Amino acid sequence: MEEIKKLLESFIPIAKSTAKMFGSNCEVVIHDLTNPQASVMFTVNNHVTGREIGQSFDHLVKTVLQSKDFKEDYLAGYTFVTADLRTIRSSTSLIRDSKQKVIGAFCINFDVEALNQMQQFMNTFLSTHDEVQDNVKKSDNDIGNVEGIVDQLIQQIIQNSVHPVMKRHEKIELIRFMDEKGIFLMKGSVEKVASLLGISKVTVYSYLDEIKNKSS
Structure with missing residues (x-):
């Protein structure tokens, strides 16, 4: 168990650098899947989803493992909605030990609500070529x-x-x-x-x- 703990802890610098790289909207969670009932063993920027150390995983089985896109031990870009209706875009990678047994999961959760609002604004503000053409025709008329x-x-x-x-x-x-x-x-x-x-x-x-x- 101590060996597993040390292996999972070795991912903490990667978790910290990832969160630092992408800012406060990026949460990183490391799960110890040898303790599934209390799998969360490390979090950074946990205000994004409210993950707390000692909690269990949420989306691993139903969303990640059962997805047709889950391949090579990872699933990238899936989304879920928080209780306060914010959209979170996530990626999960499994962690294996030297015997290729799954012992953990490295999860990145990014709050994309601000980006969604920006996209909606840009879609409204910027017309496509066809829309511009339509507007020109309307102006002619x-x-x-x-x-x-x-x-x-x-x-x-x-x-x-x-x-x-x-x-x-x-x-x-x-x-x-x-x-x-x-x-x-x-x-x-x-x-x-x-x-x-x-x-x-x-x-x-x-x-x-x-x-x-x-x-x-």
């Missing part, structure tokens, strides 16, 4: 709606500002405002503004040139 909205903005802006004795500098300031708001990025906006202001399209362009020259 909505051009008429966008033009209608801009038309309403132009009419409202001018309606709020125009008066019978409107002076040249007032018209220039009104066009400056619309230029700053991106109104003239829309096709046909110059013609619409010119019509509503009662001036020519050429005059609107000259005002825009004047505005540009003054700002440069």
Whole structure:
């Protein structure tokens, strides 16, 4: 029994370095399977699952050993959910003695809840190529709606500002405002503004040139 204890304890530095490498969300547990009723003989970062020394194993038989992917004494990447509904991603490797008898298990439990939330955010934030294409098509279909909205903005802006004795500098300031708001990025906006202001399209362009020259 002392030999088994020393062999299992030899994995403690690996457990500590693994936990240190992957941070506080990574728990490492060493089981002594010669004492299955109280198999946990070492833990680090045990806040992840709450494993305590002296507890028994949980997933070894039902999840690990019965998995079709359990080969060569290990199973990597299986998951389970804690009582407080956090997803844990785990790996378990068996430990054998010199006679090839299974005496222990080396388990890594990683709390991936934060990563899951990040993945959900990234999936929402980043569109796939197909989704981008779909969005482009929808935007093309909505051009008429966008033009209608801009038309309403132009009419409202001018309606709020125009008066019978409107002076040249007032018209220039009104066009400056619309230029700053991106109104003239829309096709046909110059013609619409010119019509509503009662001036020519050429005059609107000259005002825009004047505005540009003054700002440069």
